[in-house]
Amino acid sequence: MELSGWGRALTAEVRAWRPERAPGLAEAFRAEREDGVIVYAGGRSYGDAPLNGGGDVIMTGRLDRILSADWESGEVVCEPGVTIGDLMRIALSHKFIVPVSPGTGFATVGGGLANDVHGKNQHRHGSFGDHVQWVDLMLPSGEVKRITPDADSELFNATVGGIGLTGIMLAMSIKLRRVKSNAVLMREKKARDLDEFLAMQDEAREKHAYVVGWIDATARGRSLGRGIMESADDSQGETDAPPGGRIRMPVEMPGFAMNRVSISLFNAFYYHRLPFGGRERQAPITQFLYPLDAIEDWNRLYGKRGFYQFQCALPEVESPVGLRKLMEAISGAGTGSFLAVLKSMGKWGRGHLSFPMPGYTLALDFPSKPGVIELLDRLERITLDHGGRIYLAKDGAMKAESFAQMYPKLDEFRAVLDRIDPNRVMDSDMSRRLKIRG
Amino acid sequence: MTSNKNRKESWLVLGASSSVARAFARAAAEDGADIILAGRDMDDLGRTAEDVSVRTGRDVDVIAFDAEDVASHAAFVEDAVNRAGFLNVFLAFGAMPEQDEIDTDFALAERSIAVNYTGALSVLHRLAPHLEEQGDGHVVVLSSVAGDRGRLKNYVYGSAKAGLNTYLQGLRARLFRKGVSVTTIKPGFMDTDMTWGIEGMFLVASPDQAARACLNAARKRRHVVYVPFFWWGIMNIIRHIPEFIFKKMNI
Numbered sequence: 001m002e003l004s005g006w007g008r009a010l011t012a013e014v015r016a017w018r019p020e021r022a023p024g025l026a027e028a029f030r031a032e033r034e035d036g037v038i039v040y041a042g043g044r045s046y047g048d049a050p051l052n053g054g055g056d057v058i059m060t061g062r063l064d065r066i067l068s069a070d071w072e073s074g075e076v077v078c079e080p081g082v083t084i085g086d087l088m089r090i091a092l093s094h095k096f097i098v099p100v101s102p103g104t105g106f107a108t109v110g111g112g113l114a115n116d117v118h119g120k121n122q123h124r125h126g127s128f129g130d131h132v133q134w135v136d137l138m139l140p141s142g143e144v145k146r147i148t149p150d151a152d153s154e155l156f157n158a159t160v161g162g163i164g165l166t167g168i169m170l171a172m173s174i175k176l177r178r179v180k181s182n183a184v185l186m187r188e189k190k191a192r193d194l195d196e197f198l199a200m201q202d203e204a205r206e207k208h209a210y211v212v213g214w215i216d217a218t219a220r221g222r223s224l225g226r227g228i229m230e231s232a233d234d235s236q237g238e239t240d241a242p243p244g245g246r247i248r249m250p251v252e253m254p255g256f257a258m259n260r261v262s263i264s265l266f267n268a269f270y271y272h273r274l275p276f277g278g279r280e281r282q283a284p285i286t287q288f289l290y291p292l293d294a295i296e297d298w299n300r301l302y303g304k305r306g307f308y309q310f311q312c313a314l315p316e317v318e319s320p321v322g323l324r325k326l327m328e329a330i331s332g333a334g335t336g337s338f339l340a341v342l343k344s345m346g347k348w349g350r351g352h353l354s355f356p357m358p359g360y361t362l363a364l365d366f367p368s369k370p371g372v373i374e375l376l377d378r379l380e381r382i383t384l385d386h387g388g389r390i391y392l393a394k395d396g397a398m399k400a401e402s403f404a405q406m407y408p409k410l411d412e413f414r415a416v417l418d419r420i421d422p423n424r425v426m427d428s429d430m431s432r433r434l435k436i437r438g
Numbered sequence: 439m440t441s442n443k444n445r446k447e448s449w450l451v452l453g454a455s456s457s458v459a460r461a462f463a464r465a466a467a468e469d470g471a472d473i474i475l476a477g478r479d480m481d482d483l484g485r486t487a488e489d490v491s492v493r494t495g496r497d498v499d500v501i502a503f504d505a506e507d508v509a510s511h512a513a514f515v516e517d518a519v520n521r522a523g524f525l526n527v528f529l530a531f532g533a534m535p536e537q538d539e540i541d542t543d544f545a546l547a548e549r550s551i552a553v554n555y556t557g558a559l560s561v562l563h564r565l566a567p568h569l570e571e572q573g574d575g576h577v578v579v580l581s582s583v584a585g586d587r588g589r590l591k592n593y594v595y596g597s598a599k600a601g602l603n604t605y606l607q608g609l610r611a612r613l614f615r616k617g618v619s620v621t622t623i624k625p626g627f628m629d630t631d632m633t634w635g636i637e638g639m640f641l642v643a644s645p646d647q648a649a650r651a652c653l654n655a656a657r658k659r660r661h662v663v664y665v666p667f668f669w670w671g672i673m674n675i676i677r678h679i680p681e682f683i684f685k686k687m688n689i
């Protein structure tokens with residue numbers, strides 16, 4: 001069957017397994033095969049991390065059971081296909097939250113760990129791997145091992161952010177964080193240009209648990225880098241649960257729907273809807289964390305050819321200059337981006353290939369049209385020149401040489417893979433494209 | 439469910455390792471019922487039990503049940519009835535061996551009948567007096583559109599489900615007299631293990647959609663429900679194709 005990542009620009013013809021029971025997962029993994037295998041979980045990575053053209057994928061979405069929960073300590077044990085959004089809603093009813101959550105609740109805990117995902121609170125609570133206490137990992141040999149940050153920490157660090165290449169996670173234990181309510185108190189404020197934006201975020205992250213910025217990637221000149229900053233903190237009081245309904249993108253939008261004009265208009269609208277003094281309100285945390293989840297299949301907005309997402313991180317000191325260059329390249333190219341996100345991060349991820357680093361991260365979508373690869377190439381160059389890195393969860397275009405320069409712990413990662421997977425059982429389109437095994 | 443606020447509703451889920459049954463258990467528990475999971479794969483049932491109880495806070499029990507072992511059904515039903523509050527029944531088990539494999543191995547035909555027909559009758563037969571005594575409640579059974587007409591590709595399975603459908607018509611009349619509803623669900627395609635990898639599927643229901651449809655059908659005391667509902671139209675056409683044409687068709 002044909003599968004694609006969330007961006008739908010890259011596809012793969014695969015033999016897919018979809019076990020519904022735990023022994024079925026092991027059985028699928030141990031099946032005879034000539035080419036390698038990789039897990040496809042929620043499919044919310046944009047590029048080719050969960051794809052394996054010509055080979056096998058094992059879909060884990062049906063293994064979505066919570067195996068135990070301790071509402072004193074906040075420790076939950078999950079099958080790998082439990083979605084972070086489900087876990088969040090269940091945890092909230094016991095006054096806990098998943099401490100780190102990406103911008104979609106449809107990512108699974110398996111995918112969350114394999115990309116060591118980060119949220120809007122990265123500067124305060126780190127990334128997903130910092131909250132996982134153990135993982136039952138089926139190694140490429142078929143052996144099942146419980147790995148923890150302490151026992152065989154090298155294997156643990158290779159698995160956190162290891163884009164599925166160390167084996168199959170069968171279950172994991174996550175430590176939830178206690179909260180007082182299901183809500184956050186959020187503030188929105190306008191920033192007129194990039195410098196103001198960075199100054200505001202620098203200040204906000206000292207004070208607030210969550211900080212994120214929406215940036216108008218079509219604005220140029222004096223307005224370059226203008227946007228809206230959101231900051232938020234745990235609220236003391238409950239709020240009404242968000243309505244459960246979701247709108248569905250009923251049909252594929254024609255490719256031309258996402259053009260320069262519609263994108264600029266959207267961005268201008270998004271920017272100007274907010275009064276200059278900003279505003280403050282109480283919001284359900286799920287609504288705050290997952291704004292796009294209200295529209296099912298929103299990726300179809302980009303038409304059949306799909307889109308790419310570019311997300312890079314730049315170190316603190318390089319950020320002001322590097323971000324300006326990136327924004328100039330983007331607004332100059334005129335392809336535009338529907339919603340661009342700029343946020344600060346404060347901590348390194350623990351995995352060999354973890355993305356987070358102290359500094360800033362910028363993420364944008366580009367429709368898959370002629371010229372997009374050249375633009376991505378330029379952005380890759382700028383990122384590299386400023387000591388930054390591109391996020392594997394989003395990437396579908398980076399070159400292998402750049403990847404090797406961006407991830408200095410690649411050798412340690414390779415050493416673990418050579419030890420546990422000498423026959424290269426695990427394989428993916430991303431692993432081949434980025435020559436991760438050398 | 440019929441409204442009686444003080445009553446503790448339970449759903450007995452037979453064949454609980456099916457993904458539709460799993461989704462049904464979650465949905466029924468979300469709506470406030472306690473659950474008894476019954477089936478053969480005890481490890482899997484244990485996982486689902488924990489999951490449903492963590493997600494919903496309801497009580498979830500597990501009992502071993504083998505549809506083919508009819509001798510054990512009387513004791514099984516005793517046990518289930520003792521553990522249940524106010525009893526409702528969701529029957530999900532079924533077996534669909536490939537027709538061409540059945541053609542060369544009669545044991546597979548026997549198994550299909552033993553599970554889909556005899557097994558279902560046996561357990562429903564023993565549950566019926568308890569339901570009558572209760573004087574209210576719901577029975578929902580996953581049958582199949584395959585029972586609507588004997589097809590080249592599926593006629594042994596189809597005939598077992600057809601027998602089941604006829605049995606359910608009678609059971610419906612019997613239990614109706616005591617206030618219990620009996621709903622025959624005829625799924626077209628559901629996206630489960632049974633159909634994974636089969637080419638040419640269309641109008642497929644996800645397990646969650648199918649489970650919700652079953653629960654709604656029970657609440658409305660429906661008699662026969664196609665899932666997804668378009669299948670009513672499709673089967674209507676298929677039922678009306680003249681036999682001299684139908685026998686030549688490759689479906």
Ligand SMILES: Cc1cc2nc3c(=O)[nH]c(=O)nc-3n(C[C@H](O)[C@H](O)[C@H](O)COP(=O)(O)OP(=O)(O)OC[C@H]3O[C@@H](n4cnc5c(N)ncnc54)[C@H](O)[C@@H]3O)c2cc1C
Pocket residue numbers: 006038039040041042043044045046049050060080081101102103104106107108109110111112114115116117118119120162163164165167168169170292393394
């Ligand atoms: C709208 C949207 C917003 C997002 N926002 C953010 C964000 O704010 N921060 C962020 O960090 N990311 C974000 N992401 C990216 C997303 O969180 C990651 O791509 C995540 O890994 C997706 O999880 P998944 O379950 O969909 O996994 P998939 O995309 O299916 O797979 C991801 C990787 O995990 C591996 N994997 C999954 N399960 C297992 C397992 N059981 N065993 C071994 N390997 C496994 C796969 O092989 C693959 O390499 C966003 C994505 C979307 C669509």
Ligand SMILES: NC(=O)c1ccc[n+]([C@@H]2O[C@H](COP(=O)([O-])OP(=O)(O)OC[C@H]3O[C@@H](n4cnc5c(N)ncnc54)[C@H](OP(=O)(O)O)[C@@H]3O)[C@@H](O)[C@H]2O)c1
Pocket residue numbers: 452453454455456457458459477478479503504505506507530531532533534553580581582583624625626627628629630631632633
């Ligand atoms: N999927 C479809 O498109 C479709 C269409 C029409 C009708 N149906 C019907 O829907 C129901 C659910 O099936 P499914 O699609 O979820 O397929 P499935 O995953 O194969 O489920 C079948 C279930 O029946 C159970 N079972 C088989 N033999 C049993 C026995 N002797 N005793 C107890 N349980 C037994 C299996 O349990 P074990 O774990 O013990 O094997 C399994 O849980 C079945 O009745 C099927 O006929 C399905």
